[in-house]
Amino acid sequence: MRRSERLAEIVEILRDGRLHRAQDIAETLEVSLRTIYRDLDTLIATGIPVEGARGLGYMLREPVLFSSLNLSLAELEALHLGMAIVAEAADPELQDAAQSLARKVSQAAPMAREAPPRWGHGVYPFHRAQAGFPHMPLLRRAIRGREVLRITYRALDGTVSTREIHPLQMEYWGPVWTLSAWCTLRGAFRVFRTDRLEACRGTGATFAVTPGQELADYLASIG
Template identity: 85%
Template sequence: MRRSERLAEIIEILRDGRLHRAQDMAERLEVSLRTIYRDLETLIATGIPVEGARGLGYMLREPVLFSALNLSLTELEAQHLGMAIVAEGADPELQEAAQSLARKVAQAAPIAREAPPRWGHGVYPFSRARAGFAHMPLLRRAIRGRELVEITYHALEGSVTTREVQPLQMEYWGAVWTLTAWCTLRTGFRVFRTDRIVACRGTGQHFEVVAGQSLADYLARHPEESP
């Protein structure tokens, strides 16, 4: 879970107005107590009305209205798809409004501040957005279940190859979604644009994460992509 998603989850936990122990939140979100304390400090620093103390608990002292801070990656995905659909319409006023909304959300969402400089919401042709979403349910399941996936990939230079990959993480860059994976054909990390995956199927075979092939190993080599 990315930090931006975790912050949104903490807000959802506190929405009921009751006192919540940091330890309980840490167990629910499967992170350390220290991480929860740091996240709570971040929420307070950004103006979210959280009050409490270590050892006692935390609560929202007033309701939190909708804001980009509350958006998870999945909600950002839905927002992007919706704007892509609007961009296909013939109403110039709505198209302009969708582009303006995209810029505002990009400025307000924590994920935009945490991501590399390439980050940025945008409005792109719906056919391109739709292609990028087609394989995402299978890829998400494969990441969670550590299942080897076979993909047929259409590279930018025009070549089409079939690869067996160990899917590790999906990333949203505003323009496109990408899949970071360990490619067994190239015996190395590769990043694939999901809208350029022609076909995708689960193999039913599972893989063990070994030293040198994990997501942590990839991020160590590419620290600019760490959340």
């Protein structure tokens, strides 16, 4: 189970408004108590109204009526794109509304606080996300079909490189989308911001299941 899915399951467990022990949640989801404590800390830090303490139990203070936890990545992408389009509209009132909604969605997304440390926790200009949308269909198809991609990527320091990657998973970090992949150039896992992809195309080649280079290996490497 991916961490985002586990966070959603924890919220569902807490929806009944009763006090739940972390140990019981851990046994239900078949993970360690330490993992549940870390997940609960994440939910609290992102503004989900979870209340409680270790050794006592946790509960939701109020109903969660809207949360990105209830949206799939494709739904988040559609919502994000819609907000980006409206944010460029001529009507100042709608622009302000779109920017406000973007902030609320970002704050509500637990994954927004799971971004790798090298990305920092700054607020990225919302319009930057638009640059990555043209690549989304190809990225999703490549992940499903295990297709090797050739990308041209501009790093945060301005360095441009061309490399072949094995795409594994897309993540939503609020206003930033990233692609986790095995990079054949570095021989290691790398995370790429989709808005910094200057070019992306399929090679027609597929990559085989390789121990140490799979999504499960990547998730294990980041804890």
